[in-house]
Amino acid sequence: MTHSLIVRGAPQEYVCQDGAWATLPEHLIKRNLHKLLFIHGTRSLKAATKYLPDLTSFDLVNVHYGGECCDEKVAELRTRFVQENCEAILAVGGGKIADLAKQIGHQLQVPVLILPTLAATCAAYTPLSVMYNQDGSMDRYDIFPEAIALTLIEPSVLLESPIDYMIAGIGDTLAKWYEGDAIIHQLATVPVEVQVAHFAAKKCQENLLAYGTKAIDAMKKGELTTEFITVVETNILLAGMVGGFGDEYGRTAAAHSIHDALTILPQSHHQLHGNKVAYGILVQLMLEHNPTEIKALLPFYQKMNLPMSLHDMDMVLTQKEYQAVAKRATIAEESIHLLAEEMTAEKVITAMQELETMMQA
Incomplete structure (x- = not known):
């Protein structure tokens, strides 16, 4: 086998410890990020709310999403990001929300910050997105040259996950x-x-x-x-x-x-x-x-x-x-x-x- 070999080792920053999510404002400030497209699911936001820090000093454009990670949704949210003049993407949820955020981030060349609410895949760590068709069938996976800007893991959130x-x-x-x-x-x-x-x-x-x-x-x-x-x-x-x-x-x-x-x-x-x-x-x-x-x-x-x-x-x-x-x-x-x-x-x-x-x- 003679495949190419490119190391995409880790997110730019990765934290897994009790209280990790409380440090999110610090990470946003040091990156000079103020306006974010905030993608989350209904259930994931409910699970996350009590652990999320006060983000009222930041401008969050809320997007509830619980469907497939598909090209149609990527195009829709990419347009929303541009229209709202966002600077980065904050994803709170499972693998499909993380993959959706990474695909949009790659296409727009903007930072992606992921706070996983599940430990069901390695999506919060890897610079790739598994893409599905709207009917739920798997289409492909896309690998990106950009690393995730930040992965923050709050163990207590995952302890309470399904x-x-x-x-x-x-x-x-x-x-x-x-x-x-x-x-x-x-x-x-x-x-x-x-x-x-x-x-x-x-x-x-x-x-x-x-x-x-x-x-x-x-x-x-x-x-x-x-x-x-x-x-x-x-x-x-x-x-x-x-x-x-x-x-x-x-x-x-x-x-x-x-x-x-x-x-x-x-x-x-x-x-x-x-x-x-x-x-x-x-x-x-x-x-x-x-x-x-x-x-x-x-x-x-x-x-x-x-x-x-x-x-x-x-x-x-x-x-x-x-x-x-x-x-x-x-x-x-x-x-x-x-x-x-x-x-x-x-x-x-x-x-x-x-x-x-x-x-x-």
């Missing part, structure tokens, strides 16, 4: 190891940057297997524990480092291709991103002829209530739907082709169906 989203984040982050290792393992010589990505990917797996269940227990009890914060930073910082340092060698492989393909089915849209990726890990392992690792992961999946099959996601596919998903998973630009073995739609169908049989045995 547990299902944290679990989905664990599923998404677990894929960093299985996808990254499958690609990096093929390299005869591993550049230092990719070594960093490989280390971060392994730490993702180790941290999640060691502390994942403890983090969920902490959320249920409302206790801000070291294990909880470790998992939060694993889902956001460590996960972001894998692609940030590894670039195409550390971003995605088959697990995310399976996720992308499932989004063409409307019955998959109620499933969180990380759940579909977690299922995709098992399909990837089946494609790699590694049922032993699947069996080793199953106890963790069961404890975390991660889906182990289509059946677990309440999805029963017709043969026509299997064919459509497999065809979408193996389009030329999909990362499934980064696996060592040549991938075809037929192999994907076989792997998915064999996994269903294995899980129902």
Whole structure:
């Protein structure tokens, strides 16, 4: 493999500590920012309000948004930004709001500040946006040359976030190891940057297997524990480092291709991103002829209530739907082709169906 290798290691500034959000005014002042397009969801703003500092000395243009991160919405909010003479974008919410903000920020070349209310993806850390179509199907992901200006993580906000989203984040982050290792393992010589990505990917797996269940227990009890914060930073910082340092060698492989393909089915849209990726890990392992690792992961999946099959996601596919998903998973630009073995739609169908049989045995 001879992909380009560009390090996009981290946001310009990253803070994760109790009281981090209270420092937001200081960060705005030192950046000389006064008027911001404030993008947030209805639920995310409700969760965030008691932790947000007094921002009355700043001019905020409020945008409530809870739809897809799509080109149409980017164009609309880009126009709004210009009309209102804003200087920067402040995003409070989950991954799609963060990705929306980053896409607008890139197009307008303005700073983006992100305060995540979920630890379901590494979107608050990475300079890329996953773009969807208006119908909820995945379109593409765009990588930007600009880093996020500021990522402020308030652990208490995430402690109170929906547990299902944290679990989905664990599923998404677990894929960093299985996808990254499958690609990096093929390299005869591993550049230092990719070594960093490989280390971060392994730490993702180790941290999640060691502390994942403890983090969920902490959320249920409302206790801000070291294990909880470790998992939060694993889902956001460590996960972001894998692609940030590894670039195409550390971003995605088959697990995310399976996720992308499932989004063409409307019955998959109620499933969180990380759940579909977690299922995709098992399909990837089946494609790699590694049922032993699947069996080793199953106890963790069961404890975390991660889906182990289509059946677990309440999805029963017709043969026509299997064919459509497999065809979408193996389009030329999909990362499934980064696996060592040549991938075809037929192999994907076989792997998915064999996994269903294995899980129902």
